[in-house]
Amino acid sequence: MQAGGKPRIGVIGTGAIGGFYGVMLARAGYDVHFLLRSEFAAVAEAGLRVDSAVHGALTLQPAQAYRSAADMPPCDWLLVGAKTTSNADLAPAIIQAAADGAKVLLLQNGLDVEEELRPLLPDSLHLLGGLCLICVNRLGPGVIAHQALGAINIGYHSGPGTDQAARMAIVEEGAGLFRAAGLDSQAMPDLGQARWQKLVWNVPYNGLSVLLGASTTPLMADDHSRGLIQALMAEVVRGAQACGHEIAPGYAEYLFTMTGKMPDYWPSMYHDYSQRRPLELEAIYARPLARARAAGCELPKIEALYQALAFIDRRKH
């Protein structure tokens, strides 16, 4: 805990997501520490910059940048912004940077992303998930473009918070951090619900951006892709229901309409694809399909999309 009672925040994996939220929190007066690897030198020298269409040009200079988690002060909240494909590798850094009873918040999409990390963390750490509704991408070392939105929905996964009231108090504390930074943030009573809800967006737009080589504006301008997006969203809602997570009526329609009004956006999976990084197909497609199937629910269009993406992903390496 830093002076003044404000929690100290560490960002593990300072990409577009971790960088954006870290900069916003630092500007709100929080003591934020950034762990970097390849971009350490650039950020240590020039700090972090967010070119935001909403908030203007934001600079954090100097940024408290670290090459090794061993050098970081103990952090009360750790924001993990790395890809789901590398969660297991991050456990040692998270443990080194964590204060006693720290809260580890995975800012990642997809289902069950906490499952891989949990067994590698001590029981004393709280593990939470945060679903970010945001259009943001990395422009270069330490430089992030923020196009729109920024809301973050948080749910509790596991840890010392044994009853629901204690867990919700921690989730509310997390949501309070982001609200203090001027961002919309909801405490979600059910992390699974929050994750399925976010999949309503990720399943259609991430996959189709790769499969069709198209950003949101052309995808929202054609009747056939609009129909496909809506059908995929409807399957996510059905899958969520089958798994016991009711998605609010009208929520898919809300995301669909909102996306039509957003500035043109290339989802993160497209950037992963074009930069030849592995696609997050396990978290966003394979696990939801497996969960739904275990609940007796087939999601054929999502499965077809997943099979096509898996072919593409394997072929490009």
Next chain:
Amino acid sequence: MQAGGKPRIGVIGTGAIGGFYGVMLARAGYDVHFLLRSEFAAVAEAGLRVDSAVHGALTLQPAQAYRSAADMPPCDWLLVGAKTTSNADLAPAIIQAAADGAKVLLLQNGLDVEEELRPLLPDSLHLLGGLCLICVNRLGPGVIAHQALGAINIGYHSGPGTDQAARMAIVEEGAGLFRAAGLDSQAMPDLGQARWQKLVWNVPYNGLSVLLGASTTPLMADDHSRGLIQALMAEVVRGAQACGHEIAPGYAEYLFTMTGKMPDYWPSMYHDYSQRRPLELEAIYARPLARARAAGCELPKIEALYQALAFIDRRKH
């Protein structure tokens, strides 16, 4: 009818399919006449050539080539090898080249391709459909690569053949032409059956070649694309059944296995795509989906594939 009682054959649309079958029939001793447009000069001068991995290098020189159907002698059989997207435009040429009571055989994939042409033809002409299981593509003006296969299944659509026996006699006559040219040919009692059966191949391989930018060998080498192909095939079989056409048990599996053993092949839709021609989405996807839906049968993976292809097709123009 030419001397010796052999029917005279006209080829309308001398692309890869029309060219291949026309050359094979001419080499079997039939009097074959070829209507060409942009390739007329090249074929009139150099004839037609089929580079066949099965039959060797076949040359037809001179080829009886015509720039206008008005110049063709009356033909007893007309083979139409053009794209389904241009059937209506071909009616005047077909009528000009047709002998009394001629048989018009559409060598085209997809469903209901005869429907557009039928009202434009006189009642005295027989209309038939032929489904070609063949790996063939155009290399240049009058030059065709034949990689494998060549079987053709023929069914009667409409015309003066009023009872089933009369229709089947005509279909058998057509199959006999191709058999005389050394090709496997089946007379199908039900053209709809034949068309659905061929869709078991066309629906997965044509569409996925465009969507995934992949020919048959890589598509058959990856577990995910194999699973997707099999799922699409199973949906075609279900759609056929819903429409009253039983596909023989094991037929999809046979096509799947056969494709894995074929030389690497780019389906015709990929060539259409790469040469920026319209894709045959109506005949191969939209009509089967509409027919199945009218019979109360949803084919969600085919629909997703169709929606993705329609986006791609519209976008490239």
